[in-house]
Amino acid sequence: MFNTLPVRRERDPLAVAFHGLRRDMDRLFSDFVAEEGGWSSTAWPACELVESKESLVLRAEVPGMDPKDFEVRVDGDVLTISGETKQETRSEDDGVHLSERRYGQWRRSFRLPAYADPARVDAAVKDGVLTLTIAKREEAKPKIVRVRTS
Numbered sequence: 001m002f003n004t005l006p007v008r009r010e011r012d013p014l015a016v017a018f019h020g021l022r023r024d025m026d027r028l029f030s031d032f033v034a035e036e037g038g039w040s041s042t043a044w045p046a047c048e049l050v051e052s053k054e055s056l057v058l059r060a061e062v063p064g065m066d067p068k069d070f071e072v073r074v075d076g077d078v079l080t081i082s083g084e085t086k087q088e089t090r091s092e093d094d095g096v097h098l099s100e101r102r103y104g105q106w107r108r109s110f111r112l113p114a115y116a117d118p119a120r121v122d123a124a125v126k127d128g129v130l131t132l133t134i135a136k137r138e139e140a141k142p143k144i145v146r147v148r149t150s
Contacts (some may be wrong), residue, residue: 007073045081045104045130056134060108063128072132074118081130082107115139 008032045060060081062092070083084105112118112134 001071006010045108047108047110049110053136055136056112058110058132060130060132061128062125062130065125065128069123072121072123072129072130074121077112077114077116077118078108078109079112079121079132079134080107122125122138 041064047058047060050059051058058079061081065083066086069086070081073080073082082105085103115136117135117137122133124131
């Protein structure tokens with residue numbers, strides 16, 4: 001048999017505020033859990049950033065988008081890609097029961113590291129993937145120094 005102890009509950013204003021903050025944060029992060037057994041992010045388009053000796057390569061998934069529907073900007077050390085995904089016109093006869101496709105304007109921004117050269121950004125689109133290649137500044141590239149023996 002378990003003994004039960006009385007629990008005294010007080011209305012501490014700090015505890016009430018913290019509980020409200022936690023509830024709000026839980027609501028905010030619930031947007032990230034989308035499907036059973038998986039995580040998804042509300043950030044769109046999905047991106048990956050890879051670094052090599054010579055450059056940084058940012059790839060963004062932009063399936064079905066025409067290059068004229070998005071823009072790449074560099075402002076100081078911030079690289080921003082933005083665009084608009086347009087919805088196709090459908091009639092009521094299409095019988096759509098669920099649509100998880102995204103429509104509307106979107107924007108993703110990335111802070112470039114100090115060694116990235118914002119003046120040397122190349123962009124290409126192929127097979128629904130936008131590839132941005134950001135060159136590194138010369139002083140940031142690895143150097144090989146040969147040691148001479150006498």
